[in-house]
Amino acid sequence: MSVEVDVMLQEAKESIEAAQNYRSELQQRLHGLSQARKQVRGSSGQAREALRRHFTELQAAASQLLTERLAALLAEVDAIEADSIKPLDDCQSLIEHGVGQADELLREGEAALRCGLGEKEDKLGSFTKKAMHIQLDSLPEVPALVDVPCVSAQLDDSLLGLLRDRVTRLGSVSSHPPVQIEELQERPGGTLVRWCKVDEDFAAAEYRLQYRRSGSGGSQYEDAYIGRECEFLVLHLDPHNDYLFRVCARGEGRTEWSPWSIPQTGYTTLAPHEWCPGTEGYILSSRRNIALRSDSSQSRCPVLYSNAPTYFCGQTLTFKISAAGQMDRRDSLGVCVDSGRGEESLQRDQAVCISTNGAVFVNGKEMTNQLPAITVGSAVTFDMEVVNLFPISNNNLSEGGNFKLRVTIGSGNREVVFDWLVDQAVDCLFFGCSFVHYGWKVLVF
DSSP: HHHHHHHHHHHEEEHHHHHHHHHHHHHHHHHHHHHHHHHHHHHHHHHHHEEEEHHHHHHHHHHHHHHHHHHHHHHHHHHHHHHHHHHHHHHHHHHHHHHHHHHHHHHHHHHHHOHHHHHHHHHHHHHHHHHHHTTTOOOOOOOOGGGSSSOOOOOOTTTHHHHHHHHHHHOOOOOSSSSEEEEEEEEEEEEEEEEEEEETTTTTEEEEEEOOOOOOOTOOEEEEEEOOSSEEEEOOOOOOOOOOEEEEETTTTOSSSSOOOEEEEEOOOOOOOOOOOOOOTTTEESSOOOEEOOOOOSSSSEEEEEOOEEETTSEEEEEEEEOOOOOOOOOEEEEEEETTOOOOSSTTTEEEOTTTSSEEETEEEEEEEOOOOTTTTTTEEEEEEEEEOOOOOOHHHTTTTTTTEEEEETTTTEEEEEEEESSOOEEEEEEEEEEESOOOOEEEE
């Protein structure tokens, strides 16, 4: 009986645990539904507000434009009227003055005819002189109606049709943005953001990526990238801080951007790659991720190493060349197990590197395979993965290697792949560079 009770107790405990897990899962789904409902309600409210604001601003702007245009046309009418009426007013004044003189002359003539014989000769003489002075045969010219402006307004009724056609196609409402963030990968001092189209009918001409620090009320989104690529490495992020990323797209032949994707949270726990300060012959940027080979040391200077072993297997290490000096086969860009002091090149043991002429060196020995020469704009990448953690055979030990890494070095559109044997197991590596001549400038990320 006790055995059956124990079995029943065990089953009851399992059922209770299953019920708790089931309730927890249901509560998580309820929370997910709440978030989904909040997104639908919130985005709908934002869309309504955006539509009302845009159309209100458009109506105000259109009304202002029409008012201004009406005022300009009325001003043109006023100017034509004023310019045309003035000569007519002048002509009218001249004619009215002539009419006044004629009336006065008529009165004097009639008075001369009615006067007595004693005065008639004097008055008739005076009347005759005044009549000759007025020049009764000279009349001012009055313009014909065809020579006088007839003001009219020409209005194009097709504007309303064009406006109606454009307004019916103004704006759109979509339930999903055409692009979404697909993946966020942490990188040293940054995050690699990848996105993709979710609307296959949308022909994207270019994309726009923005980011901002999460949880900061006053923080505004900043542009990180605008271009045709579907991924971008956002650098200069503070480790262990959440950042929000969003992306949108612009269609072929369009000027406006699509709606933003749903913001995704990303972060990095990896410290940024930095060059070691204080190395003779090199000037570093404020973030220590850019190094310039200066002319302060005309003789050969030591290797510039990273400030710490921040490169881990499985990551991609990139050197970007933004300025170039004179090439020398002793130059080097690469990774190494330790930051040996006094070395003048990474072409040594326990290091792999590429020279500026494209030659690849493994533990100080040049490989037969060669990459393109390094110039301004070149990007050299190093990718490594662990192949073997333990000694394979005594032969490997005699060769000085009991830890094997598979290395891929890429430059231009070519790459070389090889196995690198090191003396000890390592989980992080230093990186470094050396240039014989000044003028080289390299960014590491």
